[in-house]
Amino acid sequence: MLRPADIIAELERGYCEDGRSPSQADIHRWTAGARDDETQLYDDIGAELARGYHERRYSFDFCDRVVNDLYGTMIEKQFNDPQPSWPKLFWSVYEAFDAGEFHRKPDKSDDPVAEFTDPEIADIVQSLTRCAEGL
Structure with a gap:
């Protein structure tokens, strides 16, 4: 299975160079065909996106596009x-970016990314850090 950072780099190239979204064939290739690894793959990608966004290595628009494209692939x-199981961490990351997609005020004077996505991603990253530290 490829490292999540390598997959994200591949997605960045694909989006920039030819506007290509990830496919089932990509998922199959990234997991080396191991169906049982797909849930872990999605969670690993979600963790990488959360950390990268939190550290400002990835933009909101990029992360939002990746989670939406991968969600579509999962649903398909x-x-x-x-x-057998739904990737829970990926789902949390998906929901965090989804929350930043739309304004709640009619005049669009709110900032849904700052109000919803940023704190949700910060919580996810904090949780990942605690898990990595064994807390």
Whole structure:
């Protein structure tokens, strides 16, 4: 299985060079065909996106596009071949970016990214850090 940072770099190149979104074939290649590794792959990508966004290595727009594209890939796969488990960490990251997609005020004077995405991602990263430290 490829490292999440390598997958993100591949996505950045694909988005920039030819506007290509990830496909089921990409997921298969990234996991070396191991179906059981897909849930872990999504969670690992989610963790990398959360950390990278929190550290300002990745933009909101990039992360939001990745999670939306991968979510679409997951849903497509669920219709055709239900998976044993849903990637919980990825889902939390997806929801954090989704929360920043739309304004809540009619005049759009609010900043949903700062108000919702940033603190949710900070909480996710803090949780990941505590887990890594064994706390």
